Amino acid sequence: MELYKNTIFGFYREGDSLIHKIDPRIKIILLIVIIIFISFIRTFSGIVFIGLFLLLIIKLSNSSFFYILKGLKPVLPIILLILIFQIIFYIGEPGKILFQWNFIKISVLGIKVSCFMMLKAILIYFISSIFFLTTEMISFTDAMERLILPLQKIKFPSHEIVMVGVIAFRFVPTLVEELERLMKAQIARGADLDRGNLIVRTIKLSGLLIPLFISAYQRAEDLVLAMESRCYRGGEGRTRRIAKKLTILDFTSFIFTVLFFSLTFLTIRYFRLL
Amino acid sequence: MSKAIIKVENLFHSYMQGTPFEKEVLHGLSFEVYHGEKLAIVGPTQSGKSTLLQYFNAIFIPKKGRVIVDEQDTKDSRLNLKELRRKVAMLFQHPDSQLFKETVADDIAFGLKNMNFPEEVIEITIKKALATVGLDSNEFFYRYIFSLSGGEKKKVAIAGILALNPEILILDDPTAGLDPKGRVDFLNSIKFLHDKLGLTTIFVSSNMNDVVELADRVMILVDGKIEMIDIPENIFIKREKLLSYGLTLPSVVELVDELIKSGINVDEKIINIDQLEESLIKILNSS
Numbered sequence A: 001m002e003l004y005k006n007t008i009f010g011f012y013r014e015g016d017s018l019i020h021k022i023d024p025r026i027k028i029i030l031l032i033v034i035i036i037f038i039s040f041i042r043t044f045s046g047i048v049f050i051g052l053f054l055l056l057i058i059k060l061s062n063s064s065f066f067y068i069l070k071g072l073k074p075v076l077p078i079i080l081l082i083l084i085f086q087i088i089f090y091i092g093e094p095g096k097i098l099f100q101w102n103f104i105k106i107s108v109l110g111i112k113v114s115c116f117m118m119l120k121a122i123l124i125y126f127i128s129s130i131f132f133l134t135t136e137m138i139s140f141t142d143a144m145e146r147l148i149l150p151l152q153k154i155k156f157p158s159h160e161i162v163m164v165g166v167i168a169f170r171f172v173p174t175l176v177e178e179l180e181r182l183m184k185a186q187i188a189r190g191a192d193l194d195r196g197n198l199i200v201r202t203i204k205l206s207g208l209l210i211p212l213f214i215s216a217y218q219r220a221e222d223l224v225l226a227m228e229s230r231c232y233r234g235g236e237g238r239t240r241r242i243a244k245k246l247t248i249l250d251f252t253s254f255i256f257t258v259l260f261f262s263l264t265f266l267t268i269r270y271f272r273l274l
Numbered sequence B: 001m002s003k004a005i006i007k008v009e010n011l012f013h014s015y016m017q018g019t020p021f022e023k024e025v026l027h028g029l030s031f032e033v034y035h036g037e038k039l040a041i042v043g044p045t046q047s048g049k050s051t052l053l054q055y056f057n058a059i060f061i062p063k064k065g066r067v068i069v070d071e072q073d074t075k076d077s078r079l080n081l082k083e084l085r086r087k088v089a090m091l092f093q094h095p096d097s098q099l100f101k102e103t104v105a106d107d108i109a110f111g112l113k114n115m116n117f118p119e120e121v122i123e124i125t126i127k128k129a130l131a132t133v134g135l136d137s138n139e140f141f142y143r144y145i146f147s148l149s150g151g152e153k154k155k156v157a158i159a160g161i162l163a164l165n166p167e168i169l170i171l172d173d174p175t176a177g178l179d180p181k182g183r184v185d186f187l188n189s190i191k192f193l194h195d196k197l198g199l200t201t202i203f204v205s206s207n208m209n210d211v212v213e214l215a216d217r218v219m220i221l222v223d224g225k226i227e228m229i230d231i232p233e234n235i236f237i238k239r240e241k242l243l244s245y246g247l248t249l250p251s252v253v254e255l256v257d258e259l260i261k262s263g264i265n266v267d268e269k270i271i272n273i274d275q276l277e278e279s280l281i282k283i284l285n286s287s
């Protein structure tokens, strides 16, 4: 009975590795670059390249590959389900068909494309996990705010949007904790939440949702009061407690990553691997 | 000595096992809880008290070590968990999350329905449970949970577990957040329940005065290790040690120390107000 363990994604882990030290603004931009790059890959060799790159980053960030992998466990059934549906309902050039029954067609190409998509999703999961494992929530949101701050000029409420994001993120562990408490309280009075078939379990879980929502609303109310009593009034004119400057490390890591990807891209192109 | 109803053998607990956040919080505990006794578990904050309690009703199953409740190993796969959880009733540290239905009656009925009590007896049982904790069932039966005060919530939570007719009562810091009157009321109802129903009672408390008033034995848990487990008289005589763990002393004990310091010769073993009164009267009469 421990939910916490399975909600690894998005948890910062203290450390002073190279990756921890890169400025979060640079890291966000790199994360976006890498994700875009991953979505452009069209060959297995591309996947292998990115995979190697990720292993290097994992090494540099002092994280453990297996630990991040474990975080996938709770969503594994969903991933597999999507994979199966993709294979069954693949519509595209048919190519070689392995098996056909009514409207269900399983083709070699279908399997290939679907596995590919899944691998890409996993790569994206990995790179984002590394990002959140090495970036404190506070500095992440701070960086986000700075990156979209210029938009304030065109009346885009950057500060408020980031604030909402921060609070939402901040409350995930709190809600998980609350849910764990509720489940324990129900189990202690004879509810068997962990048994029964899928339907029975869903019905039982719905008994948790209502009290969970109520407590979330109560917390939201408390938070509003706490913020107002400390005179919070939005972003305009707020200054930062710690002003960060970019360092050599930030520039080098940025340049290194961009170079690495351009080179990979070019090599693959050149050898017609992509 | 009467026989043990709970036996804990070399129990370890780690949170987040198999992750980089792994943290061992119980380091090999062994002890017994005797049938019908009131055991207090005391320790500084974060010492693992709440974690330990969750082993008694098999919310946690030992990965390392053994917990035997009423002669059944909680690790045993043939164990009837529902029956065990009926027998071992638990009041959690945060009563707010213990109450999750809309009305008092619905909430108390939750456990009864899970334990398959027949429909006809549920209403009667709820009323009886409310009466046991001293709440008027006419007034409280249909009350909304959110309209209750903190003390009332605790009582309703207790009614919810008493309705299941338990044999062991586990209370995690039950008097925290109660006002002085609420606290006295609450302690009295726990005493009453214990004496009337003969429930074995295990309670965590951060208030040493509760401990003096209620406990037959006291366990001092510090950083996941048992430092002492003994009758209150033998625990509170070790004043320096308790203070060094960051614990406080019961008010009466502090008073006794002051009296001794100012030259009044009372016994330093005294821990409760009745003993102190008796001893002071004796001193007054003899002088």
Ligand SMILES: Nc1ncnc2c1ncn2[C@@H]1O[C@H](COP(=O)(O)OP(=O)(O)OP(=O)(O)O)[C@@H](O)[C@H]1O
Binding pocket: A004, B015, B016, B025, B043, B044, B045, B046, B047, B048, B049, B050, B051, B052, B093
């Ligand atoms: N769900 C959890 N996940 C991870 N760590 C936890 C969890 N619950 C408790 N801990 C940790 O285990 C240790 C013991 O916690 P526990 O709640 O058992 O202490 P406690 O003695 O009940 O404290 P308190 O007096 O504050 O109630 C603490 O260090 C706490 O941070």
Ligand SMILES: [Mg+2]
Binding pocket: B049, B050, B051, B093, B172
């Ligand atoms: Mg606790």
